Amino acid sequence: MSLQPDDEPLEDQLSVPLSQASQLLTSFTQFLTICIHNILYYRSIYPAETFLTSRAYNLPVHQSRHPKVCSWIRDAVDAVKAQLVLGVVERIAVVIYDGQARVMERWMFDVAHFPAWKGFKDVRSVRTDEEDELDEEIIGNIETNMEGKVNWTDVDEQLRATIRKLAYAAEKLKSLPNSCTFTIAVELRDEGEAPIGHPQPWIPTQSNLQTKSKDREKAGQDVGGAKTTPLRAVEAGPLFFECWVEEGDAKEQRSSNTSSE
Template sequence: MASSSIHQDINVAQIAADIVCEFLEVAFHQILYIRQVYPPGIFQRRKKYNIPVQMSCHPDVNQYLQDTLQTIRPLVEKGEVEKVVLNVTNCQARPLERFVFEVTPPVQPSVNDDSYLLRLEQALRAFVLKINVCDSMLDTLPQDVTFSIHVYTQDSAAASLEQQQLVQNFPWVEADSDSLRMPNARIIPLKTMTSNVIKMQLYVEEGDKTGR
């Protein structure tokens, strides 16, 4: 009986990690499109969570996102990722917007009922739809912006990331304070969800875009 319970917990953690990383990939592409970090021409319309989404066709962008999510997936599975942030910066590397995804495992994870996953898909669809309208809540970005992904982990996870980057040749570096500093930033809550598989919250930190 104990062995069966442990096996179930492992499966739920694996399922949750797959769901989170798949969702983050969709969300990142959608943010890059909605906030016009890249021209609309590099995106193609596809379908996910039963709604249209935009996915980049640029190989370098796609590879960066895939490598990022591949390396953090084991940490998500272990519950060692506190939040994942898509950081939009100007040409001087000053942060302008930070899309913050806080991810935590539920107290009692379970996938015993298929309806849980159906409700989870509905919740993730609501997240994407909220991203679709975030443009109206944010100031216009300047020209020549770029982005990076920041991952906040428990201290014990740092060594694991270093080992993975040696194997996968994907460099992770500790973020410097300048890349995190956003004086007088305003916080815009977008969406929160709680399910039997994952708990997630999304909000935007918006800094000064005037260059002052």
């Protein structure tokens, strides 16, 4: 998507300095990757011995040692990042299913209030044969005026606290059945276009997980879950998002059946 400086002042299009936007987005996607690996570990999606323990944000974290799992997560997060850049994502979900494809849990990351990413990737490419139309001095002035808007120490502390809370919550939840699987999903804004094309990393979700929209009067039956546990709201400069975990109806029914036997 190209930047159109004639339609809107460049200063209004950028919510963070160009020099910091890419770093902020990379920080979030690294955080998301760590969260996914930790969810898989604490929810026993794979055996504990297939994970190694390392450190991130000065915390012990867990990472799958299986090359195919690591590759799949890396590709999935890259696909999420591509949609974040376009500004079309409202929520990101790590969805856990049982062996019958019933939703057990949804680990949610609400990024609806993220700063505008659109433009930081494209600004430099706009300057082709008509370089003078986008004056480097304008960009320099924006970065100078907004310097220090991102407090990186605060960002790291907020992400560190969220990972700790996620690990604590994951350990306290009721156990999942054997043979559970997972996937990564994104919920798009109403104005967002579905990511179609070739290659096609995304497929539409089942109707039970589709959110309410202008074309859909009611959300799917598994959206929201039977029980919701808030994790943390992250607010560090321009970076704001919320996290929570939803436990599905099928998981609650399974717990009830198990306790009554």
